[in-house]
Amino acid sequence: MAALTRARYEDGVRLVVLARQDVAGSWFHLSALLRQRGIADARVVTLAHEPTHGWPVDIADVFDGGQELEYLMRTADAFHLVDLLPDDVPLFDGLLARRCDGGASLSLQVDERSTPGHVREVERVANERGASVVTTRPHVVPNAEFLAPFIPLWRASWMPTCPGARARARSAERIVFASTPGRLRDRPRLEALVERAELASRELPDVRVEVLAGKPHGQVLQRRRRGHLTLVGGNGLGRTGLESLAQGVPVVAELSAAEHEAWSELAGAAPPVIDVFALEAAMDGLDRCIEPDPALRRWAEAAADPNRWLARCSAWCAQSSRRAA
16 A cells, blocks of 8 residues: 555545445545545445445435535536436436536446447447546446456455464365345356355365355455355456455356456456356365465455556546646
């Protein structure tokens, strides 16, 4: 963290982030870092917050009739929309669209897999309003900048367990772990991978498949970092796989050739994931007392380097300053 970009927002650049959901509190943590580093006075507004996920929030509920939110939107120098477009935010009679037309800069972020129609709409808005586009999923939007999801890797929950922790654990089991914020049946490819793991575990009496569905994110993080293998099904590497690698836990994931190339370019090395076809062999080779793998942690740190997000946010703030001038 000592090497993180340091700047000052002497001109008082205010960045307002609007998102349907701030998955895992990604922007909550990033906005706190932006304020701490003096890059921007960043505030995050979530429009469809789910308390059951246990994600930290900035502004999720309105208790003052919307006065604070309206003030933020009227005084913002830059807006960043996550899985939203200006027309998706009709608050205060279309105030967001008017502010973007009136000089406030706009940037867009795509986290969810999008339909071709939505991708075209993102490209249209970007061209018409001069907005930059980033995505946390490779090749979702053409010509968008690919960045790994922002993860506070320096916080305890995202770090590997202490050396010797597994050896001291009372359990004699090897844990194959899977998680989803919703229902497992809504993730058919992950469900199929879990079923394969459960079938293989019948031949391995000391291997247990554990699934957490609909549990708070903090609970998932703490349980996963004590596991031996993480299953990621159907969505590429994603945040789950990246968090698991940061915790030093091996990952079973299905990556297309294009996704493999994108992650390799981002991190400077091929993603160290186990192919889904090697699931059974990986389970058979698990060592109950093996320590978290520091090589996996190093790859995750390279792929999710927070300096990339800080540099990108600095560029957005600089752009808003130029437009204001």
